[in-house]
Amino acid sequence: MPDQIQNAFRALADPTRRDIVQMLASQDMTIAQLTDCFDMTRAAVKKHLTVLSDGGLILVEARGRERINRLEPKGMAPVLDWLSFFDQFWDERLRNLKEAIERKET
Amino acid sequence: MTNAVLQKTIFLRAEPDTVWAYLTEPERLAKWFHKPERPLAAGQKLEMFGTTSGDLLIWGEVREARKPQYLEYTFTVKPMGDSVSVVKWTLEPVDGGTRLSLVHEGLPQGAQAFGLILALDNGWDEHFGKMRKALHETVDA
Numbered sequence: 165m166p167d168q169i170q171n172a173f174r175a176l177a178d179p180t181r182r183d184i185v186q187m188l189a190s191q192d193m194t195i196a197q198l199t200d201c202f203d204m205t206r207a208a209v210k211k212h213l214t215v216l217s218d219g220g221l222i223l224v225e226a227r228g229r230e231r232i233n234r235l236e237p238k239g240m241a242p243v244l245d246w247l248s249f250f251d252q253f254w255d256e257r258l259r260n261l262k263e264a265i266e267r268k269e270t
Numbered sequence: 271m272t273n274a275v276l277q278k279t280i281f282l283r284a285e286p287d288t289v290w291a292y293l294t295e296p297e298r299l300a301k302w303f304h305k306p307e308r309p310l311a312a313g314q315k316l317e318m319f320g321t322t323s324g325d326l327l328i329w330g331e332v333r334e335a336r337k338p339q340y341l342e343y344t345f346t347v348k349p350m351g352d353s354v355s356v357v358k359w360t361l362e363p364v365d366g367g368t369r370l371s372l373v374h375e376g377l378p379q380g381a382q383a384f385g386l387i388l389a390l391d392n393g394w395d396e397h398f399g400k401m402r403k404a405l406h407e408t409v410d411a
Contacts, residue, residue, distance in 0.1 A: 246378055251276055254276060254372060255278070257303055260301070260303070261280075261282070261292060261301075261370075263302075264292065264298075265282050265283075265289065265292055266282065
């Protein structure tokens with residue numbers, strides 16, 4: 165599996181980052197604006213944004229003195245797809261099944 | 271409506287009867303999937319609830335259950351809306367265990383999986399954590 169998709173799913177594994185993505189889905193936002201929405205420091209928000217950016221899910225764009233975060237539709241494409249979602253979903257479930265069954269039976 | 275089909279096959283070091291139990295019994299399903307309220311059997315509704323929210327997350331109906339060979343159920347996840355997909359499990363005895371095949375068909379095409387990810391409740395965060403871990407640890411052959 166390409167690293168990019170792994171990074172995208174990893175980025176979305178965290179509930180705060182999913183919240184951020186959901187907010188950015190409705191509008192572009194600066195770190196300051198995002199920080200206002202969460203009970204955490206600017207540094208913590210920035211860290212989440214870095215993970216999202218590594219996952220190819222957002223783009224950071226300098227606009228004057230501000231840095232605007234916005235969703236990157238191209239990065240979202242693989243996680244938008246049911247097939248790739250369930251591909252990973254079942255791989256993981258089957259791995260759990262194998263582990264559970266063979267721990268018990270051997 | 272769609273030809274999207276997923277197929278997976280794994281080999282398990284366990285008899286088909288044991289594998290069957292893991293596919294149908296609540297206590298066993300809880301170990302690797304989601305815990306239904308009652309065992310899966312033909313004609314039964316399939317209902318799996320979020321571990322923390324208690325919301326109904328996955329539902330469907332068991333269409334066929336031939337122990338210990340074949341299990342088929344419809345499968346809808348909350349954000350899939352009205353789409354109904356079908357999950358088919360085939361168990362074949364082989365030397366030393368069971369060959370388990372999964373076919374998941376009728377997946378809607380297009381762009382709503384993201385809604386699924388956003389709609390996941392806390393019970394699924396753990397799944398994602400595991401998924402992430404597994405993705406890290408395994409280099410797919």
